[in-house]
Amino acid sequence: MCQAAHLPGIKLALEDLLKLNLMAKTGNEVHGVLLYVTSFARVLMSAVWYKILAGIDICNKVIQARDAILDVEVANIETLLTDLTKLRNNWKCMWNEAKLVVSNLKIEIKLSRRCGGVRRKRARPHDDSTPDANLEEMNDTDDTPEEAYFRKCVLYVLVDNVIAGLTVRFNAVKQLAEKFDFLWKYLTMSESDVKRKTLSLSEQYPAHLNGDEFGKEMQLLPSVHKANFVNAPLKPLDLLNLLTEYRLGDLFPNVCVSLRILLTIPATVASAERSFSKLKLIKNYLRSTMSEERLVDLARLSIESNIAITINFHAVCDLKFFTQKRPGKLFLISQY
Template identity: 30%
Template sequence: MTNKCIKGKNFFGFIQRIYTIFANSTKRWEILKDNVKAWSLKSLCQTRWESRVESVKAIKLQLVDVREALLQVGEKDNDAAIASEATSLAEKELSDFEFLVSTVVWYEVLNHVNIVSKKLRSKDMHLDNAITEIKKLIGYFKNYRETGFLKAIVEAKEIAIEMGIDPIFPQKRLLKGKKAISSLETRFEQFKEYDKVFGFLFPQNLRGIVDKDLKLYCHRLEKPLKFEERSDNDVEELYTKLKLFETLETNEFSNPKDVLKFLKELDYFPNASIAYRILLTIPVTVASAERSFSKLKFVKSYLRSTMTQKRLNGLAMISIENEILESIDYEELINQFAIKNARRASRIVG
């Protein structure tokens, strides 16, 4: 049960660490005996519930005394590591209100489970009675969740006041990283800006657009394509070519990629071709980095950890563009490579 819960594992880890500090030295054990009079600390056992009950009981009923013993170990022990660990346990874990609540809760739960466990191991226990006891145990857990936990907090507050500890739970540190929703909103804002600048070039938007609006969109496109008074596109020429382009049969085009293919074949609209190439390139820049990182774990394995950057780039490109790679004719590629050098051609081709 405790291994399934991180807080439970940490709690019993602290209990075992406290016991180990004293048990590994006779001098430290004497310090413990001088402060703890009633119940001696017990080590945890993975197979016996009783050991967990006794180990928690010794801490829960003697928290003040155990903390004082740890503080003395921190002051007197010659081992710097042990002294530091003892002081840390006393001033942090045993002085933490959440740890006090956990101590009260685990003691109550383990003690009740231990009582039921002893009944079930009795030789006189019949099957019907065993089922009844198990049902009672389940009912106890349900009731403890509703009312028992609140009582545990009240008891822990009383212990905290006795120990001079603030009876409040520590505030968890909030992560300052971007939330997924915020990241998505930023991404959508980027696409809205993209649509505002390049949206008019999509075939369904270009059809039927009035001249005044078309000219306005062309001027709006000039700004992001401009650098130090130089632009990748001539606004007036782009406007003229797009007007002329409207007169052609463009109903068969469903996306900008089809338009760019047509413009390349026509070889008459250089400014429009540049605009469409930029339009189709921007979405790639949004996703290419994420795609590269997702492929990197496949490419740079443990056996390839010492490869050069050039080789890594090449393997990453092959992995990312594997569909294109599968369609390449290797024989033709080898021949083209060999033809560029006469000596190479004689070795490979001839």
């Protein structure tokens, strides 16, 4: 557990703060933080959250690093769900890991009833002076009452909620991938399966795709692929770029449209997160009256800065806009 190395230093720093001449309110706050940091529940929950969030973070980084589309996202989320299931079953390792950390720091191994913010519903008020019979009833194994409570009321609840949320996203992405998978698997799929999926996709996008023409294009695409491209299957983006480069867009218009629809479906939400972070930098309190149109344009320039720096602004500035006396007509005149 990587946080265990920092815990002694944090504890020592807080103890040194209490030795200073602090105000009563500040001293109470520091004392409360010290009690929280040096509690077994905090160390245990840190171990649990670290293992869960580390797996999710690695999955997101892999998807973003590969510029992944739906098929890669499905494979990575499926692997993440498998890892979380293994983590749920190997809860004893996290418990022993937390016990080892607190034993080195001489912290009492005591688990609160409200560890991790989970509250159990009780049929009647609980008296802390009486033995905790409920914890013993929960223990159907050789675990201690604290271990049984952590396993059933904390870890299982937490991990099951994470798995449930990921499962919803996994099922949604898997359904989308099954609709579009013929666009990168057409070399290995049968003609009947390809035709069936093209008809299904064209029914979903009737304004953009023609089912009959789309099916004919997909029947012709494998032979064109083998004659002009590499023999290996291509990613959707590579296929679209090659069709454009070889000027085959007029021959496969429906294929190009379907590829563009697929490529506009994001595999991650990182682009949206970057957009919100850019807006915080652009629209501050000094620009509170900025119009929405200008804000969107500045945000686009900031997000696509790699493209913006390649634009020749001198040529753009040489363009003159003027409106003719007749209303409603705007002309663009260049000096060149």
